[in-house]
Every structure is written in C-alpha cells, then in structure tokens.
Amino acid sequence: MLELIDASRHYDVAGRAVRALDGVRELFPAGSITTVVGRSGCGKTTLLRLLAGLTEPSSGEVRRAPSHSVGIVFQEARLMPWLDVAANVAFPLKGRLSDVDIAARVDEALTLVGLAEARRALPVQLSGGMAQRVAIARALAQQPDILLLDEPFSALDAFTRRSLQRVLIDIWSARRPTVVLVTHDVEEAVLLSESVVEMEAGRVVGRVTVDLPFPREATDPAVVDHRRSILARLVGGTDPVTQTIHSRRKQ
C-alpha cells in the first residue's frame, strides 16, 4: 500500500507560503510501476519525498505499510565519501543481513549497473555518471518493496541511460516492487511505466495508462503517440516559449 490522501506540502519562503504540493490524492498499487512527469518546480520531488517519509505533509496523509522497505535514488548520487563503491552499495544492508549475503547482493547490483570493476574505487575517483550508477546499485541491492527514483538517469549519457532503463524494467518484472519514478523526460515516462501521472503547479492534472508490453522502444509508433499526447497536454497553450513565439508572430 502506497497512497497519498489529499496530501499538501507548503513551504515558507521569505514569509510567503509556497504550495509545493496541493491536495494530491494518488494511489500507487502494490507491484505497479508509475512515473510522475512535469516541469521543474511542479512538485514531483516533494511528492517523492513524502512517499519516502523524508518530508511530512502540511495537511493530508501519506499511507505506507510500515513493514515495507524503501529504496531511493536521489537526483544526486549522495555517496558516503569515506566508503568505497562496494561499501556504499552495502551501506543500507549493513547489520541487516549476513556479510556473505551482503557481498552477493553488492556483486549482483554492481554487475547490473556495469560497475563490477570499480568496486574498490572511492567516490572522489568516480565521474558524475558513475557515481549515479553506484547510487542506483545501492537502491537495487536493498531489493526494496518500494523503489523511489528522482530523475535517476538524467546525469547519464544516452547509451548508459538506455541500458539502465532496461535494467530497471527487468528488475521490476522479476521482483515486482512498487516503483515510483519522477522525471521531466516524457519519453522516459512512456518507456518505463504502466501509468504516467502528470503534474503541474503542485497538483496532479492527469493520469494516463500506458498499456504496452515491456520492454518498449522509443521508436515504437504507440510510444511516440503517447509521448505526443502527454506533451501536448502538459505544454498546452500555457507554454511561455510558444506563447512568446505566437505573440511575436502577431506583431
């Protein structure tokens, strides 16, 4: 069970209340894979932080089964600089599993993200993309019931991104965690989810079911169609860039 019930989150910025999340009611069924799309600042990260229990709602409720473990990938890698790659991946498991089990999980996760060779490297020695892959491996090694991802692939090059998107789908198909992935990339949303939640200004403005088999290809006409219709709704007539072009044309 993973659910937001009329959840709002307000921040106080220089005396002004900013509504990062405004009365969101959303159910993420167990074992589903959902993406949340929207522009930067639309409240997607706040939504994810509420689901992770890192932020309390100002009003409303977040429901999550207390027994469910949570794995999270943040926008930044957030590795412990004093631990090497393997120890970073093992970090959430330490003290919870035997050393043998941890080693096996770490090996598996690092192989999945293609970093088995870098297990002894320190975070300072990694590129941004490599560090992000370690962070992904850290969440995967937990084999969590709930997997939350905040723009996990945006720091990666196109090839790595594609292969890690595939890894995510494989893992979800095999273990069926509840996955919520936040992204501003509509194509990624269509490729990676059963349903796409569209957000704007702290509210959910749409929910689209993408009923296509996995793995999906970006060039598949059905994917392209979904992408186009979501983009059209999100960008709509309110897009400042298009508006500027229109008004210039009028002149």
Add this chain to the structure above:
Amino acid sequence: MPARRFLAPTAVFAAVAMIWWLAGRAGWTNAYLLPAPSAVVAALSDLAVSGILLKHTLISLQRVLLGFALSVALALPLAVLMSASRLARVVLDPLLEFIRQVPPLALIPLLILWLGIGEAQKLGIIVLASFFPVFLGFRGGIAGVDPKLIEVGRVAGLTRREILTRIVLPSALPELVVGLRISLGYSWRALVGAELIASSAGLGYMIIDAENLARTDIVLAGILVIGAIGLLSDLVLRLAVSRAFPWLSADLEATHA
C-alpha cells in the same frame, strides 16, 4: 612522493642558515646574542652526546603526549554530547566560551597555586591550550555533516545511533583531524611556556637554564629541537591519518593548520 617536495623546503632552511652565518661573519650580529650556526650545532652535539638533550626531550614529549591524549579524551565525548543535546549546549556553552577566551598562560599562576609546580600543573596548561581546537573542530565537523547524507540513512531505516556512528562521525573526521593537528601544535607551545616558568626538567627548562648561564647557543639549540619535533610530530600525525583514512589525503593537502 616527488623529491621536489623535500628539496625545496630544505633549500629554504639552508638559505636561512646561510644568511645567519653570513650575518655573523660580516659582523652585523653580536656573537654573544646570536651565536653562529656552527656554535649552535656544536652545542647541540655536546647536549646530545652527554644525554642531557635526550633526557629533557623525553620528559617534554611525555608531558605533551599525556596532555594531548587527555585533551582528546575530554574533547571527543563532550563534542558529541553537545552536538546531540540542546540542554548541554545551553548549559555548557557560555562556560566553555569563557574559558576559551582566557589564554592558558594567564592561568599559570592559578594553576601553580592549585596544582603545585609538579606534573599536574603542566598537564593542566597543556589541556587548557589544546582542548579547544579538537573540541571545536569536531563539533564543527559534526554540525557540518551534509543533511543529504543523513537522508540516505533515514530512508534506509537507520536508527539515530546508527546515523551518528555511520554517517555523522565519519563525515566529521576531516575537521577533527585539522583540530588534532592544531591541538598538537598548541600542546607543544603551552608546554614550553609552562616549563619556562616553573620546572626542573624538559626542553623549556633547558632553555631558561641556559639563558641564566648566558649560553645563547644552548637556547638556540633548544629552539631548534622544539621546532624540529613539532614539525616531525605533525608529519607523523598526517602520515598516520592518510594511512588510516585514504579518502582524507586530499583534504590534508589542502589544509595547512
């Protein structure tokens, strides 16, 4: 390690010695007030051969290590306590801040009255002088922990205690190490100060005794030894740290305490 890292600093020392020697030769300095380097080296080797130097050095070293260890043993738990407890901060901060503002040397008369002129008084001065760099460095390091790393621990379901031991303390380590280095240096200075005023042994005593006998060569020899040991102990501390925590090496190079 490239040889240049040793060559250049050595050359600077050699140049200073050269100017010192030339100044004596040219008659710009009084040989009594500033003996030539050769005289100082001769005094140094006499002291070394007779065993006097070793005796005083060992006594001073022992005091420094004991006082420094005592400081660290006091500062670490107190820093953790004051970082974790608001009550402890409210109660203890003003007092500690008051003590910090008083130079340890100003407390020597009191310490002599309270602790006598024995070892306790010297340890007291060293602790007063070296406590704050460790304490403040560690506290600063704890306060400076990246909240984003703590969130990683929170999502993983770590307890408060685990977050402290597995995230906060390791990330406070670089600033703690800087504090330790400063503190070790302060220990030396305070010790020599204490030995100058009331002591019957130690490098500070050796210097003040030599001054009374008008042996400026021994005074300078003592100063050289104190400086050299300070330099060496900092080097040993840095080496030990970079061995134990390889990820800190970059930080160590960047900070010059």
